[in-house]
Amino acid sequence: xxxxxxxxxxxxxxxxxxxxxxxxxxxxxxxxxxxxxxxxxxxxxxxxxxxxxxxxxxxxxxxxxxxxxxxxxxxxxxxxxxxxxxxxxxxxxxxxxxxxxxxxxxxxxxxxxxxxxxxxxxxxxxxxxxxxxxxxxxxxxxxxxxxxxxxxxxxxxxxxxxxxxxxxxxxxxxxxxxxxxxxxxxxxxxxxxxxxxxxxxxxxxxxxxxxxxxxxxxxxxxxxxxxxxxxxxxxxxxxxxxxxxxxxxxxxxxxxxxxxxxxxxxxxxxxxxxxxxxxxxxxxxxxxxxxxxxxxxxxxxxxxxxxxxxxxxxxxxxxxxxxxxxxxxxxxxxxxxxxxxxxxxxxxxxxxxxxxxxxxxxxxxxxxxxxxxxxxxxxxxxxxxxxxxxxxxxxxxxxxxxxxxxxxxxxxxxxxxxxxxx
Numbered sequence: 074x075x076x077x078x079x080x081x082x083x084x085x086x087x088x089x090x091x092x093x094x095x096x097x098x099x100x101x102x103x104x105x106x107x108x109x110x111x112x113x114x115x116x117x118x119x120x121x122x123x124x125x126x127x128x129x130x131x132x133x134x135x136x137x138x139x140x141x142x143x144x145x146x147x148x149x150x151x152x153x154x155x156x157x158x159x160x161x162x163x164x165x166x167x168x169x170x171x172x173x174x175x176x177x178x179x180x181x182x183x184x185x186x187x188x189x190x191x192x193x194x195x196x197x198x199x200x201x202x203x204x205x206x207x208x209x210x211x212x213x214x215x216x217x218x219x220x221x222x223x224x225x226x227x228x229x230x231x232x233x234x235x236x237x238x239x240x241x242x243x244x245x246x247x248x249x250x251x252x253x254x255x256x257x258x259x260x261x262x263x264x265x266x267x268x269x270x271x272x273x274x275x276x277x278x279x280x281x282x283x284x285x286x287x288x289x290x291x292x293x294x295x296x297x298x299x300x301x302x303x304x305x306x307x308x309x310x311x312x313x314x315x316x317x318x319x320x321x322x323x324x325x326x327x328x329x330x331x332x333x334x335x336x337x338x339x340x341x342x343x344x345x346x347x348x349x350x351x352x353x354x355x356x357x358x359x360x361x362x363x364x365x366x367x368x369x370x371x372x373x374x375x376x377x378x379x380x381x382x383x384x385x386x387x388x389x390x391x392x393x394x395x396x397x398x399x400x401x402x403x404x405x406x407x408x409x410x411x412x413x414x415x416x417x418x419x420x421x422x423x424x425x426x427x428x429x430x431x432x433x434x435x436x437x438x439x440x441x442x443x444x445x446x447x448x449x450x451x452x453x454x455x456x457x458x459x460x461x462x463x464x465x466x467x468x469x470x471x472x473x474x475x476x477x478x479x480x481x482x483x484x485x486x487x488x489x490x491x492x493x494x495x
Contacts, residue, residue, distance in 0.1 A: 099114075101204055161212075162207070226262060230272070242363060243361040246495065250281045253286065267301055283313040284314055299342070311346075319372075350369075370400070385415075421467050427444050440453070454467060469492070475487065
């Protein structure tokens, strides 16, 4: 990517953004002493130039595994600084549009008015208010991203009870733990991850379900964490499926065989953990004389940029006779893309994938994240109301156990979901 035109367009845009931002900074520093202004200006350009230089050389720096956190943190701070400036620049742009309109009005309507403030040729100053507003909002965003670095292992437990009239009696009260998006390649604190797994086991679940993205790209990312996640166990078993990151689609392989071998190794990882990986198939769960069907599909997305490996037709085949059906499908867009339309008797679908973008706001009665403009179902419980012919169908989207890209979380914390079927 470093040699692509996009990369150099991005660097050029960052330089232009720095110059534009600096114009507003000069306005706010006008009242300061000459010495103070010099310190502000030098500090700004040292920080900005350092960020661009680091962004260029960072991919070439080879960190030890234990120092991976340093690399991801540096990259995240650079990205955070960029977006903070970009948000601030929107305020500056509004001010510049105001100045442009004001200048045009002066040129068209007041050019013949003597001593008028808008007379042609006079300079229209920047608004200190909008400049300060931009700085405050941009700085606030950057501050929240720094704060979020400390939240990536703050596992929260989300509890919900789901009532189904068609649930067999023996399964009433079934406790299911749902986790998703472990992304072991991003972890840098093994003890913190161990505490998360211990938190799961303290719930004493009857069944544990994992909905994909065990790694970022490569099966070996799990090597250090095999002795952590093999502690997950439940009386009815631990079942899993694959997510988009598990296929190694986001790295360059020397040949197709190497990529296939990586996927086979990852499948072996699930087996060694004691997890039953569901590859477009179903299993029957039994309690006493009662049974339900658990289906699992490979990654299937309604979004064009993500693959459609899943074959729900294969997983569904043979489950028609079971009174209750639960589906594991990594990408929540699958629910509306196929499940609701073609399989109205799948009662509950469990997904992950979105992470809630690891950034947003959640308070009682309200939740927001930028990811909702891409995924309508992005965190929590969703339901299609029942009709006379079709029973209610539900989707639950887990916010993710791990993280990727930005090594932190703002507002949307890592999640362990505890579902009780009643």
